[in-house]
Amino acid sequence: MDVRYINPFIASIKNVFSTMVQTEVTVGKPVLKPTNDRAVDVSSVIGLSGDIVGAVVLGFSCDVACKLASTFAGIEMTLDHADFSDAIGELANMVAGNAKKDFTGHDVSISLPSVIVGKGHHVSQLKTSPRLVIPCSSAAGSFDVEIAMVVKKAPVTETEVAVAGV
Amino acid sequence: MKILLVDDSRTIRNIQKSTLATMGHTDILEAADGVEALAVLADVRPDLVLVDWNMPNMDGITLIRKVRETDQKLPMIMVTTEAEKTRVMEALRAGVNNYVVKPFTAETLAEKINATMSKLGVPA
Numbered sequence: 001m002d003v004r005y006i007n008p009f010i011a012s013i014k015n016v017f018s019t020m021v022q023t024e025v026t027v028g029k030p031v032l033k034p035t036n037d038r039a040v041d042v043s044s045v046i047g048l049s050g051d052i053v054g055a056v057v058l059g060f061s062c063d064v065a066c067k068l069a070s071t072f073a074g075i076e077m078t079l080d081h082a083d084f085s086d087a088i089g090e091l092a093n094m095v096a097g098n099a100k101k102d103f104t105g106h107d108v109s110i111s112l113p114s115v116i117v118g119k120g121h122h123v124s125q126l127k128t129s130p131r132l133v134i135p136c137s138s139a140a141g142s143f144d145v146e147i148a149m150v151v152k153k154a155p156v157t158e159t160e161v162a163v164a165g166v
Numbered sequence: 167m168k169i170l171l172v173d174d175s176r177t178i179r180n181i182q183k184s185t186l187a188t189m190g191h192t193d194i195l196e197a198a199d200g201v202e203a204l205a206v207l208a209d210v211r212p213d214l215v216l217v218d219w220n221m222p223n224m225d226g227i228t229l230i231r232k233v234r235e236t237d238q239k240l241p242m243i244m245v246t247t248e249a250e251k252t253r254v255m256e257a258l259r260a261g262v263n264n265y266v267v268k269p270f271t272a273e274t275l276a277e278k279i280n281a282t283m284s285k286l287g288v289p290a
Contacts, residue, residue: 015269016269019269019270019271020181020268020269020270072177073177073180073181074180074181074184083176083177083180086175086176086177087175087177089175090175090177090178093175093220093247093268094247094268094269096247097220097246097247097248097249097268098247098249098267098268098269100250101248101249101250107252110220110247112174112220112221112222
């Protein structure tokens with residue numbers, strides 16, 4: 001996967017957690033997702049559509065998800081809190097939305113978030129594209145951001161935009 | 167000042183309410199999408215609306231266009247993850263008075279609200 005599409009996610013992860021969760025996140029080297037990947041307890045999924053299709057998945061253990069959701073929302077949150085999924089989903093929404101602004105020349109839309117809660121689950125993604133995992137660590141613990149995407153349409157250049165009068 | 171918050175995330179609405187409370191604003195109405203917002207606006211005209219873009223049932227840009235069909239002056243600020251220049255331009259053309267990109271700090275949100283109300287000549 002082109003670094004032009006990975007670096008925006010790295011910058012976005014740091015920005016979202018620093019600004020909204022008051023938590024600095026250290027991002028490790030992105031790796032291709034292994035077939036025997038780590039199971040997670042909470043997943044927050046955002047779909048990408050338009051010039052780029054795929055999905056972004058934030059994967060957490062219960063403990064880390066609850067800590068991050070609590071700090072983000074400013075109230076103590078456990079898995080059964082009415083707003084737990086809302087908070088975790090909004091974090092994924094901001095990570096994906098903030099990253100896509102840097103997909104220069106592409107018109108990309110994001111879906112509403114879906115949150116999956118279940119001890120030790122895996123999220124299956126597109127098999128036709130590389131699935132990258134960005135390992136993240138924070139004071140609340142470690143979590144992963146997984147990206148699977150396919151560029152369906154080449155980016156529009158600045159010249160093309162000017163000619164089209166956009 | 168009466169403020170309507172339109173966002174499908176209750177967490178975001180709560181964060182916005184906290185910021186508004188520090189600014190002295192506690193008269194808050196809430197809606198989880200554009201449809202709910204229109205129902206609220208049919209009964210009450212707030213002094214300011216903060217509106218998200220991506221929501222179920224009716225998104226924020228559609229809501230803004232519908233509101234502007236009948237009310238050109240209602241102060242509206244978009245608060246969204248949509249940060250591309252094309253999206254900002256689209257929202258401004260639809261009639262928003264200001265634009266806040268998520269993630270946002272409490273200071274940024276407060277500054278944008280104050281700047282918007284000041285520009286429109288409305289005491290914040």
